[in-house]
Amino acid sequence: MSQVPANLRYTKEHEWIRLEADGTATIGITDHAQAALGDVTFVDLPKVGKSFAAGEVFGTVESVKAASDLYCPVSAEIVEANTGLNDSPDLVNREPYGAAWMIRVKLKNPAEAAQLLDAAAYSATL
Amino acid sequence: MSESLARTPLYDLHAELGARLVPFAGWEMPVQYTGIIEEHMAVRKTAGLFDVSHMGEARIRGRDAAAFLDRIMTNELSTLKPGAARYTLMCQPDGGCVDDLIVYRFSETEFLICLNASNAQKDIAWMRSLVGTAKVEVLDECAAWAQLAIQGPLAEQILALTTALPLATIRRFGFLVGEVAGASGCVVSRTGYTGSAGFEIYLPAASATQVARALLAAGKPHGLIPAGLGARDSLRLEAGYPLYGHEISERISPIQAGLGWTVKFTKAQFVGREALRRQAEGGPPSSVILFSLADRRIARQGATVFAGDTAVGEVLSGTLSPVLNKPIGTALVAAGFTGSTELTVDIRGTRLPLHVSVEPFVK
Incomplete structure (x- = not known):
């Protein structure tokens, strides 16, 4: 069974988001998503400063089998992208909730985060 | 995906081994067990065991069998010796590929052909349509056979733990018929689709699980792991082997695919000869x-x-x-x-x- 940590929020498209104390948020893909993709070979992430609307594609994650779009869970501006994934895309398979975080963002409309799935609701979609 | 998918005799074993099953050519097949890259590297460094029972088989039997095969295939099969196999294409009159196949010769009058899963029924109908007055039968044996492929540098050593067949005497594209892991009537050939050393085993469907379990148990201490279709695809691509529907198809001829060595223009006549010769001489x-x-x-x-x-x-x-x-x-x-x-x-x-x-x- 895939892990669904209780302290995160989720999208139906299998991204997770963690709201940080400083008002930013960290975003990645779920354990279920990495398992479904198989061996991840490449993660294409946006540049710092770019903005995305909630539901907009912010990048691509690619495995041996397929390339999948990454959807921004909330309207946000990129403050940091995880450059460590350039050299070690396989981190996505090993630590999807840890070292393989993908982007850190500044939320444009914090109220949007409350509309995302909690762990129980996300688990129910799997 | 609404149509029901066929299952190989190893379906329960795949589930037990934690395979991820996907639809492939009408079959529910394991795409991976632990991960495509890990399974791929096992085949390059130790060994991997593949269930390829979705592949089809046809037996060609009769007085005219060899001449029939020479007439419908691009390669020359009449010169094949019993106990040997050969890779060939079967082409349309316009040079497009009906399928790529391996033909095994058992005797003067008897051959077994390995068919791609997605083409098996098309191939059998195609071959039967070309029989004409020839004294030859085309028998559909797809359901009778399971197929395993044990591939990798340690494949021979591991297979030898389960059979008394003298594997060292089997040359590349040669085969022996005998007992593997207590199952009789197995065809063991030194062939493969990975670019690593290894064998393919055609075995009676009812014996498949017994043989697969024996191989996995014997090979585990040597690093043998089950491998899925995902690794099979990345292995064959590294080795430059064509896959029907990709590098060869009804619109891509063997000449275009760089498989001209399988096309024997020295044969006076075979289906596709004129079109293929025009391509070979004029350039595709x-x-x-x-x-x-x-x-x-x-x-x-x-x-x-x-x-x-x-x-x-x-x-x-x-x-x-x-x-x-x-x-x-x-x-x-x-x-x-x-x-x-x-x-x-x-x-x-x-x-x-x-x-x-x-x-x-x-x-």
């Missing part, structure tokens, strides 16, 4: 190339290949080569551009330089 309109990319992005089937701003081809297969740790693939490229050093491929709006490789990536 497009040809299949192997390529690698200096990037992490994979160029996948359907991606457009450019020379400057002109579209000159399309990607046929693409994957990450675990051995090279970079993307590799094949493309169908228009005549005049196949040796170009200026080719690029469009991956979701980004043009990346494509490096043509003359040699397969592993040998």
Whole structure:
């Protein structure tokens, strides 16, 4: 069974988001998503400063089998992208909730985060 | 995906081994167990065991069997000796491929042919339509046989733990019939689709689980793991082997696919001969190339290949080569551009330089 940590929020498209104390948020893909993709070979992430609307594609994650779009869970501006994934895309398979975080963002409309799935609701979609 | 999928005799074993099953050519097949890259590297370094029971089989039997095969196949089968096998194409009159196959000769009058799963019924109907007055029968044995492939540098050593057959005497594309893991009537051939050493085993469907379990148990201490179709695809692409529907198809001939060595124009007559000879002599309109990319992005089937701003081809297969740790693939490229050093491929709006490789990536 895939892990669904209780302290995160989720999208139906299998991204997770963690709201940080400083008002930013960290975003990645779920354990279920990495398992479904198989061996991840490449993660294409946006540049710092770019903005995305909630539901907009912010990048691509690619495995041996397929390339999948990454959807921004909330309207946000990129403050940091995880450059460590350039050299070690396989981190996505090993630590999807840890070292393989993908982007850190500044939320444009914090109220949007409350509309995302909690762990129980996300688990129910799997 | 609404139609019901066929299951191989090893379906329960796959579930027990934690395989991820996907639809493939009408079958529910394991795409991976632990991970495509891990399974791929096991085949390159130790050994992997594949269930390829979805492949089809036809028996060709009768006084005219050898002459019949020479007439419908591009390669020469009448010169094949009993106990040997040969790779061949079966073509349409226009030179397009009906299928690629391996033909095993059992005796003067009896052959077994391995067919691609997606083409098996088409192939059998095609062959039967060409029998005419020849004294030959085309028997559908798809359901009778299971197939296992044990591939990798330790494959022979592991297989020897389960059989008394003198494996060392089997030459490349040779085979023996005998007992493996207590199952009699197994055809053990030194063939494969990975670019590593190894064997393929045709066995009575009812014996498949027994033999697979015995091989996995015997091989485990040596690093044998079950491997799925995902690794089978990346292995064959590294080795430069064609896959029907990608590098060869009804619209891509063996000449275009670089398989001219399987086409014997010395035979006076065979289906597709005139069209293939025109292509071989005049040069085909497009040809299949192997390529690698200096990037992490994979160029996948359907991606457009450019020379400057002109579209000159399309990607046929693409994957990450675990051995090279970079993307590799094949493309169908228009005549005049196949040796170009200026080719690029469009991956979701980004043009990346494509490096043509003359040699397969592993040998």
